[in-house]
Amino acid sequence: MSDMLPDPPERQALLSVRDLAVHIRTDAGLARILDGVSFDLPPGGTLGVVGESGCGKSTLLRAILGILPKGAMVPSGQVLFQGEDILRKPVRGRIGFIPQDPFRSLNPVFRAGDQLLEGMRRHAPGTRDDHRKKLISLFNAVQLPDAHNALDKYPHEFSGGQRQRLLIAAALACDPDLVVADEPTTALDVTTQREILALLRGLTAERNMALLFVTHDFGVLSAVCEDVAVLYAGRVAELGPTGNVLADPRHPYARMLLACHPDRATDLIGIPGTVPAATAQPPGCRFHPRCPIARPSCARSVPEAVRIFDGSRVACPFHADALPEVALV
C-alpha cells in the first residue's frame, strides 16, 4: 500500500512550491514577477529567501499567504501546504505571518487586542477569553513589557520593537506549522534586530514551526536559516544549505551578490546593469545580460537547475567556470 503514496510521510514537505509562476497585467505590459519557482520546506525547517529589490520575494510570500494583489494571475504551478493546494483555497491560522513594517502593519484606530484577536476568533478553537489568555502568555514569551495590559493599548502606545514583538506573538497565536516573515527586522534599530531575531528563532524552534524568512541581509540569513534560496528576476538562481552557499556560492549572480556585501568584500563592487523590469524579462537566463561568463546559448534557453555535490541546486550550466578577476574586484 505504502508504495502507492507519492512520498513517504517522513520525506513529505510541509510547504512545497512547484514550478510557480505569477504574472500581473500592468499598463506597461505583462509583468512576469515569478517564473518556474520550486522549493520544498520540511516541517520545522528554516529557509531564507534573498535577492535584490524587485526580484519577487514579496510576491512569493503573498502567493503563499493567499493575498496576491488584484489582477495577479498564476499561469502555472502549485503551492502545496500539507498536501493541499493553497493557491486555490488559502489556509489561515496554520500559516503565521510577520510583516515587514511594525509601524504600519497595525491599524492605528483599534486597540491591539481587537486587531490581534480577530484572526484567532476565526481560526483558533476556544473562547475569546482563552484567546486573550493565550495572547498574553505569548506576549510574555516575546518579552513584551506590561504584557497583561498590552491588549487594551493602541498601537501608538508601543515602540517599534514592542510592536514587532506583538506581531510575532500574533503570528504564533494560532499554533501555525509555518511562520512566514517578510524582512521582520529591517524597520528596527540594530540592537533590537538581534534580540528579535534570536527570539523568533528560539520560539519557532521550540514549537517545531517551519520558518520562511525573506531578507536581504546575509548576516541575518546565517543566524536564522538552515537553507537559502537566492532569487533573481523571479527565478531561483541557487538553493542550498546556507553555510555552503555563503561560503562558496556557485551561481554567477550569487557570487557577485555576495561580493557586493560590505561585510565580505574587501572592496565594495557592484553588479553592472540593473535588475530587468518585470515587464521586460530577457529571454533564456534572466541574468545573462549582466553575467561576466555568459555564452550565446544563455540567451536562448532557460538553464535547468543543476544539482551539485552538497545537494545545492544551481540554475547555471557553467557554474564551475571561474569568474574573471575583473568582475570580482
Add this chain to the structure above:
Amino acid sequence: MARFILRRVLLALPALLGLVLLTFVLTRVIPADPAAMLAGDAATPAQVAEIRTRYGLDQPMWRQAVTHVRQVLTGDLGSSIFTGRPVAEEIGFRLPATLELTFVARFLSVVLGVPLGLVAALDHNGPVDQIVRLLSVGGLAIAGFWLAIMLQLLFCMEWELLPLRGRIDVALGVPPGFSGLYLLDSLLAGRLDLFVDALRHLVLPAVTLCLPGLASIARFTRSGVLETLQKDFVLYARAAGYSPFRLATIYVLRNAVTVTVTQVGLLFGALISGAVAVEAIFDWPGLGTYAVQAILAADYKALLAVTLVVGVVYAVVNVLVDVAQALVDPRVAEQMK
C-alpha cells in the same frame, strides 16, 4: 476622555464671548444710530433722545458693551422692532424647527452617503463607482431651490402624496412637549397621528437639504476608503484572515471616516444657512424664514439674535466634531494633551 471634552468646551468659551462682543460691534457699525432706527422715520429729535436714554445708548461705550454681554448671557435678546415681541421667545419657537430639519437632513446624508462612498470605493472604477460618482456630482450641482420646486410639483401637485408646505397640519394641532421638535414631542406624547403627519411634512425639505451633504460625504468616504485600502495594515489583516466583509465595513471604514467626521461638522453650519432657501420654499417656520423676514424689515435685534444662535450652534457642533474624532481615532485625544 472626560478631561478632553472639558478642555474642548473651555476652549470654545472665548470664541463665544468674542461672538457676543462682535454682535455688539455690529449693532454700532451697521445702523448708524440705533435710537433713530428704533424711533422710526417720523420721530422728532426729542423722541429719539428719549429712546436713547431709555435704551442706555447715551452711556459710555464700554458700559453699553458690558450691559449687552450681560443681557445676552441672561437670555435677554431684546424685542423685535417688527413684532414687538421678545426675540428670545420667537427664536425659541423657530430654532427647534430648523434643528429638526437640519438634524434629519444631516442624518440622511450620513446614513446614505457613507455606505454609498464605501460601495463605490470597493468597486473602484467599476459600474457601481460610476453610478455613485454621477449621483454625487449631481447632488452637488443641482440647485436646492430648483430641486425643491420639482419635488413639490411631483409629490404634492402631480401625485398628491405629500403636503406642500408647513411643519404640521394645523387642524391636528401642535404636539405637546418641551423640545419643540415635533417628531420627538409627538412620540413622547404617544400621538402617532401627529408623528406621521410631521414626518410627511418633513420628507421633502429634508431630502432637498440632505443632497449636497450626501454627495460630499459619499465622495469623502470613497476617497478615505480607497486611501485606507492601500495601507499595510489592511494587507496584514487580510493575511491574518479577516473576513472581507468585516475588513471593509469595520476595519477600513473607521479609518476612512476620520475625514468624513470633520466634513459632517463643517457642513452642519452650511446646512443651517442652506436651510434659508429650503425653508422659504416649503414655508417652514424656522430660523431661515425668520432671518429673511428680519432682513426685509431691517429688524436688527432679530438679526443679531439669529447671528448669535447660528454662532452658538457652530461652536457646539465644533466641540461635538472634536469629541467624535477623538472617539474614532485615539491619536487625536493624545495630540491634544
